[in-house]
Amino acid sequence: MMHMQDQAILVKGLQKSFKQLHVLNGVDFEVKRGSIFALLGSNGAGKTTIVRILTTLLKQDGGTAAVNGFDVVAEPDHVRQSISLTGQSVAVDEILTGRENLIMIGRLRHLKNSRQIADELLHRFGLADAADRRVSTYSGGMRRRLDIAMSLIGTPQLIFLDEPTTGLDPEARLEVWKTIKELANSGTTVLLTTQYLEEAEQLADRIAILHEGKIIANGTLEELKKLFPPAKVEYVEKQPTLEEIFLAIIGKKAVK
């Protein structure tokens, strides 16, 4: 089917409640293969719930979700084979070294050349010098980079990044943005959740805004800009100004 081929994610009428709380009230969206798709929403909007359903960690109450053509409920093993999750909390092993973390994931993905893949990723993510240090000595940005590097092992077609820059300082955020852009350039589909407007603006091909369990807007940045009153756009522009000042002072340039 043509449809299956271009859709990395197809979500229809997704529903999820936790006891009395309706977190998702019929969520629909599609993600094209090879694109960066951002789910934008405030805390508690349901972004993580969507990611957890799509990565087979949680079962929905209603609706359907297909990832790389596989239904998340009927064929979870096929879904897991074709994705990687970089969750909200950094999922690296603090007591192991960076290299050991990467090799461990390679072994769990049953790859023959885990050691070589680990070496390549350490270089690519600028962690070669810290490779044999315990992760507990890494900075926040380094941990997140290692976390993302671990998700690339086994070259999954689709990567979920759940708030990848929350809790990072602006410098580290820029490092992570650069990594994500490179990822997309190599053809991997990325679903990104974020509460930072600028992050979606910088990275995403399409942005969906999740509010009270529903997608209330979905389009390219240009399309969304037309939808919103100018006042809101001005507010968005104020934030990077402060960030630019900060970065100028410490001598770094924002990613363009």
Add this chain to the structure above:
Amino acid sequence: METVNNHFFSDVGVMLGRSMRHIARSMDTIITVTIMPIAFMLLFVYVFGGAIQTGTDSYVNYLLPGILLIAISSGISYTAYRLFMDMQSGVFERFHSMPIARSAPLWGHVLTSLVSNAISVLVIILVALIMGFRSWAGPGSWLAVAGILALFTLALTWIAVIAGLSATSVDGAGAFSYPLIFLPFISSAFVPTESMPPVVRAFAENQPVTSIVEAIRSLLEGQPVGNEIWVALAWCFVIMIIAYLFAMRVYKRKAA
């Protein structure tokens, strides 16, 4: 599906390798686990021992089995702790979104518990030898002792798994082990039950620790074991199976 099941043992192997590295890099956990029982052993042998009438020549011989059980009871609290940390840190979430055997991360922790408790039991036996412990047991009896201790460790480890999975704080994850550490004191581990008041004595004679202690004691003394060993084994099996079933239920609920 097939591929996932075929990799169960290799996945568990990777998990075991991971947590053995944790133990090797934080030897303090094993030291903490062994020091308290060794302190008890010194205290009871050299301070209280003179006043305790057990009807045997060597008090070290009499009390070693109980000390070993105390060591295991406190050792398994680290299993709960490690499990809790994995749940908190998002490491489990990463594992569960990967195409690996569902229960591999859990079995990794259970095997680690067996290995680390075996290490601390060996250390304590060595200290006991220095303190004058002697055994007349043949290889078969030693094997039986090892088997009982392994079963006891497994039974308590599955209780620790329940605690580690359902705790909401680090302290909570470890607190369940306190009553377990206390149980040997109200048994025949340190003093013969005949000296206790009737109610306490009835409890002491019918709780699991007494039968386990007496079975191990008879085996180490090279004496014929009576019914105790079957009662001991029955206790271990029943606790293990019930705790295992509960733990698996909690695990399935927590890990979708």
